[in-house]
Amino acid sequence: HGRPLLEKGVRGAPACNDCHGNHGAAPPGVSSVSNVCGQCHPVNRDLLAQSPHEKPFQEMEIAACETCHNHHDISHPTDDMLGPGVNSVCASCHEANSKGAQAATSMRTAIDRLVAKRNKAESLILKAEQAGMEVSQAKFDLNEVGSAITKTRASVHAFIPSRLDEVARQGEELADATLKKGEEAIAELQFRRKGLGVSLVIILAVAVALFYKIREIDRRGRSR
Numbered sequence: 001h002g003r004p005l006l007e008k009g010v011r012g013a014p015a016c017n018d019c020h021g022n023h024g025a026a027p028p029g030v031s032s033v034s035n036v037c038g039q040c041h042p043v044n045r046d047l048l049a050q051s052p053h054e055k056p057f058q059e060m061e062i063a064a065c066e067t068c069h070n071h072h073d074i075s076h077p078t079d080d081m082l083g084p085g086v087n088s089v090c091a092s093c094h095e096a097n098s099k100g101a102q103a104a105t106s107m108r109t110a111i112d113r114l115v116a117k118r119n120k121a122e123s124l125i126l127k128a129e130q131a132g133m134e135v136s137q138a139k140f141d142l143n144e145v146g147s148a149i150t151k152t153r154a155s156v157h158a159f160i161p162s163r164l165d166e167v168a169r170q171g172e173e174l175a176d177a178t179l180k181k182g183e184e185a186i187a188e189l190q191f192r193r194k195g196l197g198v199s200l201v202i203i204l205a206v207a208v209a210l211f212y213k214i215r216e217i218d219r220r221g222r223s224r
Contacts, residue, residue, distance in 0.1 A: 001014045018036075034064040037066075037069075038065075043154055044157045048158070052159055079153070082111070083104050083105050083108030088104065103161050107156055111168065113168070113172065114145075114175060117145075118142070118175050121145065121178045122142055124183060124186055125178070127186065133185045134185075135181070138185065144178075148174055151167055151171070152167045152171055155167045
């Protein structure tokens with residue numbers, strides 16, 4: 001939160017008073033830090049309220065948002081926070097091979113698969129664009145895939161693998177369609193290059209034929 005506000009001057013970024021209030025006037029729900037987080041992140045808050053973590057968190061008096069994202073030193077969310085890796089926050093509560101750990105790994109796999117498809121499509125579209133191909137619609141679709149990735153990552157907060165898979169699958173369908181447009185653009189580029197090559201060969205052949213024809217005509221003229 002601090003970097004956008006203090007380094008980039010983004011006035012809409014959270015400051016102290018957004019969480020603590022002005023002149024001691026605490027904002028609604030300030031008794032729980034998670035409620036304060038939810039004022040700016042309502043989607044994540046609502047997903048967490050529907051998750052299997054909600055009840056045990058309340059019973060064990062475990063903080064929700066700040067358990068994974070900290071308080072003032074808020075951790076920037078990354079995919080590495082999910083799954084079995086060394087930077088996983090899931091591993092702090094779920095032992096390896098446990099049901100929770102397996103669910104986290106499953107969700108991370110779905111996200112990685114979607115991101116990989118987006119990256120492949122982006123690489124093809126960029127290659128086609130640099131070659132001068134028209135790819136404006138493909139680039140628009142690529143932005144939609146980016147939005148689908150954001151939705152998939154947000155759905156992690158529900159902690160329901162099947163639900164995340166459904167969102168990720170929709171993103172993959174869009175990514176596949178975008179990838180196909182990229183492949184079509186590259187195929188069109190190769191077709192044009194082959195056509196240009198064939199045209200150059202024909203032009204060269206005609207030029208050579210004309211050259212010899214002119215020489216023959218010139219030779220006949222001299223012999224007379």
